[in-house]
Amino acid sequence: MSNQKFNVAVVGATGAVGEQILGLLEKRDFPIGKLKLLSSARSAGTVINFKGLDVIVEEATPDSFEGIDIALFSAGGDVSKEFAPHAIRHGAVCIDNTNAYRMDPTTPLVVPEVNAEKINDHVGIIANPNCSTIQMVATLKPLQDAYGIDRIIVSTYQAVSGAGSQAIDELLRQSKAVLDNDHVEPQILPVGSLPVKHQIAFNAIPQIDKFQDNGYTLEEMKMVNETKKIMGDETINVTATCVRIPVVYGHSESVYVELKQDYDLGEVKKLLENSPGITVVDDPSTQSYPLATEAAGKPDVFVGRLRRDLGHQRGLNLWIVSDNLLKGAAWNAVQIAEIIVSKHSERS
Amino acid sequence: MSNQKFNVAVVGATGAVGEQILGLLEKRDFPIGKLKLLSSARSAGTVINFKGLDVIVEEATPDSFEGIDIALFSAGGDVSKEFAPHAIRHGAVCIDNTNAYRMDPTTPLVVPEVNAEKINDHVGIIANPNCSTIQMVATLKPLQDAYGIDRIIVSTYQAVSGAGSQAIDELLRQSKAVLDNDHVEPQILPVGSLPVKHQIAFNAIPQIDKFQDNGYTLEEMKMVNETKKIMGDETINVTATCVRIPVVYGHSESVYVELKQDYDLGEVKKLLENSPGITVVDDPSTQSYPLATEAAGKPDVFVGRLRRDLGHQRGLNLWIVSDNLLKGAAWNAVQIAEIIVSKHSERS
Known part of the structure; x- marks a missing residue:
């Protein structure tokens, strides 16, 4: 040393x-x-x-x-x-x-x-x-190496801390106002620099960052473009829907991936369990799956709800959660x- | 009369x-x-x-x-x-x-x-x-008629009111406890009759109803099976991830649909605008899209964020929101x- x-x-x-x-x-x-x-x-x-x-x-x-x-x-x-x-x-x-x-x-x-x-x-x-990209590619890399990846369809459930400290304050302040039956006056989210604001408390806002000409938000296009660059494969198709929800720390993602080859679900689980930085939390019998509140403050990426698309042999659903301020x-x-x-x- | x-x-x-x-x-x-x-x-x-x-x-x-x-x-x-x-x-x-x-x-x-x-x-x-099925099939029916549907990949953002009045009380009680730095003791969600409880306030729980032997929850299997029955087509592939989020009224859904034929996005928008019970809210220039807080108390199904999968010509993303206690x-x-x-x- x-x-x-x-x-x-x-x-x-x-x-x-x-x-x-x-x-x-x-x-x-x-x-x-x-x-x-x-x-x-x-x-x-x-x-x-x-x-x-x-x-x-x-x-x-x-x-x-x-x-x-x-x-x-x-x-x-x-x-x-x-x-x-x-x-x-x-x-x-x-x-x-x-x-x-x-x-x-x-x-x-x-x-x-x-x-x-x-x-x-x-x-x-x-x-x-980008935070939402990191936790997804970290989880999918072992699957790319083992089977190859054709396409990814991802829907995110993103915490307000991704938009900075002011957005955290806003969620807490709005939540209190709703509980107290007070007037809610959105000031920051969805995008601080844009004119229209929406309530985040007890809501789900399908806009993170500015809209691009193609109808996608910048956050969604980051997931598309950064994934290809990091995974070193321009042929991976990615389509994303990025949504802000009333969570303080921890992004969750519903990820659908179509592999290039057939896979064994037990083998996928083992692959992920043996991957650095990944923790598998996946046991329906004990209602165990990754949760934002559990991931907050931890460096790992958590993955669970592993299951095959019943109509598509090479399709796999995953639920990926990580602290957006840490690994993200x-x-x-x-x-x-x-x-x-x-x-x-x-x-x- | x-x-x-x-x-x-x-x-x-x-x-x-x-x-x-x-x-x-x-x-x-x-x-x-x-x-x-x-x-x-x-x-x-x-x-x-x-x-x-x-x-x-x-x-x-x-x-x-x-x-x-x-x-x-x-x-x-x-x-x-x-x-x-x-x-x-x-x-x-x-x-x-x-x-x-x-x-x-x-x-x-x-x-x-x-x-x-x-x-x-x-x-x-x-x-x-089921509530989450209704708003999806009501929106997709005009697309099925016009283009045919190959497959649906859906991730939901479901309100606690879908789990009854006690779940609403629980979300509000827990939210207040978190804001007050009090201890949170989950009692109802995710499933009242199951032993393990998780915090819903400022969290996202990827379990709605009981797990089935295939790893999917009953809510997810309802979306798979009911969609085929209602749309009258057993060949439509549906895969679902159902998630409870801290919203009181209004289910949101990120729906990816693959049509049987190529489509024109403007035509899709017009089709939906002319469909009974559907309201299109889709204007990036004014940051307009469906929101749970706006849909609450209204009978319609709201749809927006319409955009083509950039990597798949027949793929279409939609954001569908409706009051789960009303249309749902x-x-x-x-x-x-x-x-x-x-x-x-x-x-x-």
Whole structure:
């Protein structure tokens, strides 16, 4: 083991994902030399305790990244686009949790359980995929390897924390208002920057992110395009319906997959049980299946309700749940950072 | 128009669906002669106001149905099995909202927008389909007629009211407990009669009704089998994932349908707009799509998010929402009763 330390910057340190990243860096005892917490001007000055020390959050500037080895971005695509080039210029490797570079052909899009080897190909930035994509591809990768995948039809049940801290506050505030028979005035969801707002408390909103010209939302198109890129197969057909539901932490997904070959259900279960990062929870006799409330706070992806499409021999239904802020964001990013560190240590 | 009146019995008058049936009979000015409200011994004695008159709920007995023309059952399958034969013996036509007779080959399973003509074939009982099935087949019928349907892959987002009044109380009680940081002790959901309970507040539970030997829940198998029977085509492949979410009224469904022929999306929209009982809400530019909170209290089925599977020319995604206690139960039953009355009036 090397004793080498790495200077780390966390951009978006005060956000919902930034908070989880810091918690993981602390818990995993990440070999940090200097830690720099960066944010917008609005949040600068916030004090965050890290391993017993108070760290003051600074406003990100082009020169904030001097001496930084690894920069973790989760402050929105515009911030990544503005500052990642400066971080690279200062010699840092960027792990970007936003949508800014995911589909850029020169940027690896990485879920370590699926395509960790792509990390080596980076030219400064490694992109962290969308939360709803990560948990799905992590689960489907062993099936792709064993049987091949023809198509995926997915419907999501996504937590409000995916839309940030303000959306969490909104769900809780609206829920209380409904219970108290008070007036509900939606302010954030479905999309903060769009004019029309809908109630999320005791509702299901079939819109996550902006609509594209083809009638799909950006979230749905992320699932389509990122899945193909991460799984390294442009021929996989993916169609998605992304829905926000009144859950705080944990995305659930009803995934229908059509394999290229016939499969044995017991074999699929064993494959998943033996896959890193995947926990199978699937026992109808004890009413056991993955639940958002159980997945919250845990790094794993949980899968259950495994069953064959009764009308299609190669069709398989799965219920996939994971904490969208952990494996769906912070944990996947920290996993990538740990792999970078271990590769660096191997070389040194 | 005939002035003929019909003696009506409502079995399960104090339940969530019974209450809606009475509301509709009143609102629709149903030609009622005598109204008999029946229930279990536990709820007998309850007084219900109907059109300004207080009606005392009586315990159902084999002779409760003497002189009754139309009996509407929504008190559970066992009650229907016990009393429907007596109602028939007394000359009544039964409209049964439970699962007791739906798959009985001699019992028509009717959604008026789909197969109203089957009402004529009854031999005493007409079955009202499962709530999640009704809104789906009502929407898909015009597509079946125009293009034919190969397969359906559906994931549901179902309201707790489908599990009765106690489940509504449970969701509201649990939500308050979570907001107050109190202990949550699940008591009803997912299935009242099963030992394991799960939190529904701020969660998504992928179990509605009991598990079958094939790994599917009974709710999922209802969607598979009832759809084939109602649509009159055993070759339609249906696979379903049924999920309870923290919504009080209104089931939402992400439905993927593969048609037998290529289609034009604008034509599909027009077809649905011109279909009885269907309201299209589908305009991305105004963030308009069906929402459970908007559908609650309305009789229609709402459909939107219409879009082609980008990887499959005959694949179509739809988002279908309806009030599970109205079109999904009470309104469909009252529609059937109205058709029976109108046919009777035509003959007399």
